[in-house]
Amino acid sequence: MIQVVFLALLREQLGSNGIQVDSNSAKSIGELKQYLISHHPEWAEFLENKKLLIALNHEYARGDFPLKSGDEVAFFPPVTGG
Numbered sequence: 543m544i545q546v547v548f549l550a551l552l553r554e555q556l557g558s559n560g561i562q563v564d565s566n567s568a569k570s571i572g573e574l575k576q577y578l579i580s581h582h583p584e585w586a587e588f589l590e591n592k593k594l595l596i597a598l599n600h601e602y603a604r605g606d607f608p609l610k611s612g613d614e615v616a617f618f619p620p621v622t623g624g
Contacts, residue, residue, distance in 0.1 A: 544609055549618035555588045565611035571596055572605035574615060593620050
């Protein structure tokens with residue numbers, strides 16, 4: 543299983559803290575995003591945001607990063623400081 547986590551404003555926009563996805567459903571972060579959108583089309587607007595940040599096991603990652611069972615993928619909006 544892959545643990546998917548939604549953080550900050552994204553959690554509120556999607557109405558979910560996260561979801562578990564079978565690791566056979568997505569071999570990369572890009573495939574994971576497409577899987578999530580295909581199962582939750584209402585999330586497309588937020589998950590397709592080009593500014594959305596992604597972390598794989600607590601490290602910044604991109605869409606072509608491969609996934610394996612036990613990975614945690616976090617999606618979150620850009621952080622602004624003040």
